[in-house]
């Protein structure tokens with residue numbers, strides 16, 4: 001177990017300073033190149049990651065588990081209903097118990113406050129694998145992908161189109177940390193939370209907020225969207241489908257965006273927030289994003305545990 005003095009959690013992308021974020025992205029690139037050359041980096045030999053999931057996952061689960069294996073360690077999948085958490089054991093007890101066994105915990109939970117409670121009681125690093133408010137591991141992969149596409153981050157022009165959800169909020173903070181110019185287009189009432197926008201401004205960012213997707217994508221290097229109905233919002237489906245009309249990322253919208261890359265954290269709902277032809281087009285970098293989850297999280301874990 002880590003001592004309190006060294007203990008760092010990753011609950012939000014801005015838990016990393018600009019320099020630390022740069023270090024993690026550089027390390028991710030190093031791991032990616034090493035893997036391409038077939039080199040092993042057993043930097044987490046004999047280490048164990050506990051992975052709590054209160055919501056489904058494909059990318060987060062498999063990339064964390066595979067990443068631990070590739071670094072010589074091990075990951076334990078802990079679905080909510082497989083552990084006593086699902087029967088009402090308090091998070092703070094689960095946190096203190098797991099801290100006695102594993103070297104780090106990654107958790108995907110509903111309320112963001114829950115991961116904060118989990119981290120408060122943990123004596124090992126806690127990583128946010130998605131909450132209702134944030135998805136910082138996704139942002140690491142997104143920034144790595146943009147850096148690969150654009151050759152750098154500073155001054156890149158990005159457009160977020162759709163729901164101002166967990167992925168958007170972490171992306172907004174990530175853009176602020178890396179000097180990406182971000183314009184966020186959402187319907188009225190579905191924007192990024194004001195405190196998150198304020199935090200982005202405090203970090204030196206200057207996100208532009210609009211309700212006009214065409215304004216957002218004009219001159220963008222990158223156009224990013226995500227589902228209109230996130231996990232846990234299924235009951236709002238009808239209202240949301242009405243609210244997001246006109247915000248679909250489709251070829252007509254992208255005609256205003258010259259040769260912008262198209263991003264999506266996946267899973268995508270084709271025909272809702274994005275069309276099939278766009279996601280299958282040469283502009284789409286969605287599977288690079290998905291792959292980069294692996295490299296970015298290996299870098300994050302080895303940095304947190306070194």
Ligand code: CP
Nearest residue numbers: 057058059060265266
């Ligand atoms: N993007 C992402 O986190 O995907 P999963 O829900 O499949 O983990």
Ligand code: NVA
Nearest residue numbers: 165226230231266267
């Ligand atoms: N906004 C989506 C992201 C899934 C990776 C959700 O929370 O369901």
